[in-house]
Amino acid sequence: MKKRYAVCGVSNRAIGMFIGPMLKTFSAHAELVGLLDIDPRRQEVCKSKYPELADVKEYGPDDFAQMVSETKPDVIIVTGRDDTHAPYIIKALEHDLDVMTEKPMATTGSDARKIMDAEAKSKGKVIVTFNYRYSPIHTKIKEMVLEGKIGRVTSVDLNWYIDTYHGASYFKRWNRIRENSGGLSIHKSSHHFDLVNWWIDQTPVDVFAFGALNYYGPEGELNPEKVDGRHCSTCEVRRDCAYDARWNTRSKTMSVKDDHLGTVQTEKAAYSTYRPDACIFDSEINIEDTYTATVRYDGGALLSYSVNFSVPYEGYRLAINGTKGRIETVEYHIPNRVPFPTPVQTIDYFPLFGSKETIHVVHREGGHGGGDPVLLEDLFLGADPNRTYDILSGSRDGAYSIGTGEAVWRSVKENRPITLDEVLQVKDSVPATV
Structure with a gap:
């Protein structure tokens, strides 16, 4: 019998590691019934890659209970940004659902303790996908x-x-x-x-x-200029950055490997306000x-x-x-x-x-x-x-x-x-x- 899966965090990792294999390799055993993410653009990208998901329901970050009620999943797959893992794992366990989560399971020991305590009270179980x-x-x-x-x-x-x-x-x-x-x-x-x-x-x-x-960070010895707010794809001192020059020629745009979005997003194709090409010498680090x-x-x-x-x-x-x-x-x-x-x-x-x-x-x-x-x-x-x-x-x-x-x-x-x-x-x- 097929198990029903819902995904919290429609990241590049979710699409490549879980959603694609569910559709192509394990379709006799798994059915995707829900997609939850803070950014509708991610769900759009997922469905453009896999048109067979056109009818899968989409949900926002605060719609977890609604998603569970409407789609009735057996398992929640948690693959969003790290700090979103614990809240969705705990919610899933409170609904007696099994969970498969990307590492790290949480970002603090305190949240890890909350997950173990929630699991002890739940019919659901947690799997951390340590590949x-x-x-x-x-x-x-x-x-x-x-x-x-x-x-x-x-x-x-x-x-x-x-x-x-x-x-x-x-x-x-x-x-x-x-x-x-x-x-x-x-x-x-x-x-x-x-x-x-x-x-x-x-x-x-x-x-x-x-x-x-x-x-x-700003004190990095190879920082070409102490200025915050730069992005690699539009940086005016990019060619003076040894980290950029090592991996890119002048005629090519950045191609940053990113487990959540894939290739770098420019200002014209950004996911919400997130761009994975921020300057490695920013003071916010x-x-x-x-x-x-x-x-x-x-x-x-x-x-x-x-x-x-x-x-x-x-x-x-x-x-x-x-x-x-x-x-x-x-x-x-x-x-x-x-x-x-x-x-x-x-x-x-x-x-x-x-x-x-x-x-x-x-x-x-x-x-x-x-x-x-x-x-x-x-x-x-x-x-x-x-x-x-x-x-x-x-x-x-x-x-x-x-x-x-x-x-x-x-x-x-x-x-x-x-x-x-x-x-x-x-x-x-x-x-x-x-």
Whole structure:
């Protein structure tokens, strides 16, 4: 029997990741019955891409109850701006509906706690669509840890690099305002923290971190002129901006990758008042672009984490150490943007006593390292019965990834360790001290 789905937030991500596959791949299992968004133009764009949706009902941001009453969905898909996630998730749970939400599930630990409390009272359940778990490399690492290849996990080193194209895009968009996104330690790093939590099957306890705004904002060393309110597509000093010149020739317009709207919107084709080509050197930017953090887990593992949003290439370096050995892997993401030849990603396994093994993993087509297609199968067909471990994320997973991200920036701000109990408002929690 088909399940009925309604979408809150008709973003580019909603259209490409969920709506298109529902129509083209999972039409026997899923039916789209409602579209809710603050901007009617987004619904127009969605229907122009998929004319078969012409009769699907459209709703404004305050029409959630009406949408539920009229369309009777089984599942709500939440894919709007990050700060809209928690309100719609909670409303859906209050209507006893299941929820599939993009990461991050919320932008604060407080809202994550509200979601978990609402779910406990509801017949509905929350799935957080952490697609990084589904990458073939990442699932293989999970399987190796489960097999006991490295014994009890003692420490993890994870260094993540975001290149000047992708990194700058966050500072052109709504992400640059903490109130919208929770900052990049939540919007982006929650992906990374969830991976580590899942790989090692331990719960983060407390965090100490440093962070800064090194590259973007008005004090960025490559800012050609301290002027607010500029947009890349109309900027008079654009050719003096190294970030723009790196990725664009003089004869081409900007083509900013944007998870919510796709290519850059000009003044003539803007969605409401939102343009994803704001200047990366604006003074309104109030988030960091560089973090280092140490996380302690309840099973004794320690995570050494860093992320930098202005690096010449994109990818990550990972090492997981255990009582019986070590796993290493290096990824160069989006090879056509890396300014040197890159090898196919493999996994190196070092037993504590013995010879190194290099493991070649079968790579798949599809977004996020081939993870998206498999995630979609689990979402619309149900979890693969042949898989021997849990992979779909729930509200607790979402909460602890968010909680770790909030603990990072709060530690930066307050210069002290921050406990996850504090952030997630666990009863009888006590603030950490230096």
